[in-house]
Amino acid sequence: MTAQILDGKAISQEIIAQVRARVDARLAGGKRAPALAVVLVGSDPASQVYVGNKKRQCENAGITSIAYDLPAETSEADLLALVTKLNHDDAVDGILVQLPLPKHLNAEKIIELIDPAKDVDGFHPYNIGRLALKMPLLRPCTPRGVMTLLEKTGIDLVGKDAVIVGASNIVGRPQALELLLARATVTVCHSKTKDLADKVRGADVVVAGVGIPNFVKGEWIKPGAVVIDVGINRLESGKLCGDVEFDVARENASWITPVPGGVGLMTVATLMQNTIDACEARGR
Ligand SMILES: NC(=O)C1=CN([C@@H]2O[C@H](COP(=O)(O)OP(=O)(O)OC[C@H]3O[C@@H](n4cnc5c(N)ncnc54)[C@H](OP(=O)(O)O)[C@@H]3O)[C@@H](O)[C@H]2O)C=CC1
Numbered sequence: 363m364t365a366q367i368l369d370g371k372a373i374s375q376e377i378i379a380q381v382r383a384r385v386d387a388r389l390a391g392g393k394r395a396p397a398l399a400v401v402l403v404g405s406d407p408a409s410q411v412y413v414g415n416k417k418r419q420c421e422n423a424g425i426t427s428i429a430y431d432l433p434a435e436t437s438e439a440d441l442l443a444l445v446t447k448l449n450h451d452d453a454v455d456g457i458l459v460q461l462p463l464p465k466h467l468n469a470e471k472i473i474e475l476i477d478p479a480k481d482v483d484g485f486h487p488y489n490i491g492r493l494a495l496k497m498p499l500l501r502p503c504t505p506r507g508v509m510t511l512l513e514k515t516g517i518d519l520v521g522k523d524a525v526i527v528g529a530s531n532i533v534g535r536p537q538a539l540e541l542l543l544a545r546a547t548v549t550v551c552h553s554k555t556k557d558l559a560d561k562v563r564g565a566d567v568v569v570a571g572v573g574i575p576n577f578v579k580g581e582w583i584k585p586g587a588v589v590i591d592v593g594i595n596r597l598e599s600g601k602l603c604g605d606v607e608f609d610v611a612r613e614n615a616s617w618i619t620p621v622p623g624g625v626g627l628m629t630v631a632t633l634m635q636n637t638i639d640a641c642e643a644r645g646r
């Protein structure tokens with residue numbers, strides 16, 4: 363079997379068009395556009411690319427983006443003061459602090475200060491707790507984007523065995539909560555997991571978020587499995603690749619996401635959704 367491609371490009375564009383229609387309806391009703399504050403500390407090249415993509419999609423969605431580009435030496439006190447100001451600014455609906463932050467800044471402390479109602483990344487402990495308790499509000503963009511990709515493609519998850527490779531706070535853990543909410547049976551693997559290949563071999567759905575190119579071998583993929591590659595790795599050649607050995611995996615899977623053109627685009631589209639959701643939930 364050769365897998366069909368889960369089309370992150372088409373589905374992300376569909377999501378952004380839906381957000382745009384909601385924004386246009388607001389504007390027609392005399393309301394303001396939703397506004398997203400994007401805070402970037404330092405000049406990590408990958409972060410600059412992602413933040414650039416976010417700003418571009420804000421334009422396509424009709425969302426006002428407000429950029430805070432701060433020097434790498436920004437103090438924690440200054441960053442906390444900025445977040446506090448944005449929390450209190452009624453014209454700001456969403457606050458995104460791009461990760462990773464420079465080492466002298468405590469990301470957990472900064473995320474915890476963000477008003478959960480404006481936490482469009484869904485990283486605040488309150489929003490993660492809501493998701494864990496089956497009453498999600500703002501959901502982390504990457505795992506929510508993966509769920510949208512699966513839903514829009516018509517892939518049923520009920521009762522499926524899902525194996526997630528990677529257990530980070532921004533990918534693996536919230537992905538596990540999302541898949542559990544969708545009634546899959548979930549296994550979360552990490553660097554201490556034994557017999558990883560066997561775990562993947564049993565999976566109907568595999569989600570890889572490790573950060574190592576071609577880490578998940580195509581030969582591990584069960585015939586007919588659905589493969590979601592969250593990894594974004596830039597090779598020395600300048601090319602992007604995922605965490606899954608794509609060409610071999612594609613021969614076993616029923617559906618697979620490409621990199622680029624898969625989950626990354628869904629992450630950005632979902633950020634637009636979360637921003638208008640936050641705006642409306644705040645009653646603005
Ligand atoms: N497409 C998108 O929108 C996004 C893509 N990404 C990409 O996803 C990837 C993962 O990102 P992120 O979650 O932040 O990464 P982290 O480095 O925070 O987490 C990596 C996870 O992989 C696990 N891991 C590392 N080595 C192994 C191994 N040998 N065997 C099994 N598990 C292992 C780690 O285990 P342990 O917990 O034991 O340390 C950890 O849980 C990266 O390529 C990143 O660029 C990230 C965010 C969004």
Ligand SMILES: Nc1nc(=O)c2c([nH]1)NC[C@@H]1CN(c3ccc(C(=O)N[C@@H](CCC(=O)O)C(=O)O)cc3)C=[N+]21
Pocket residue numbers: 411412415458459460461462483503504594602621622623624625626627629630
């Ligand atoms: N607070 C915070 N929120 C995040 O959501 C967040 C973050 N920090 N830090 C880094 C990760 C990574 N991430 C991506 C965003 C867009 C693409 C993306 O647009 N990818 C395109 C192309 C990428 C390219 O050309 O480099 C694609 O896969 O086709 C990928 C990855 C968001 N993250």
Ligand SMILES: [Mg+2]
Pocket residue numbers: 530
């Ligand atoms: Mg990380």
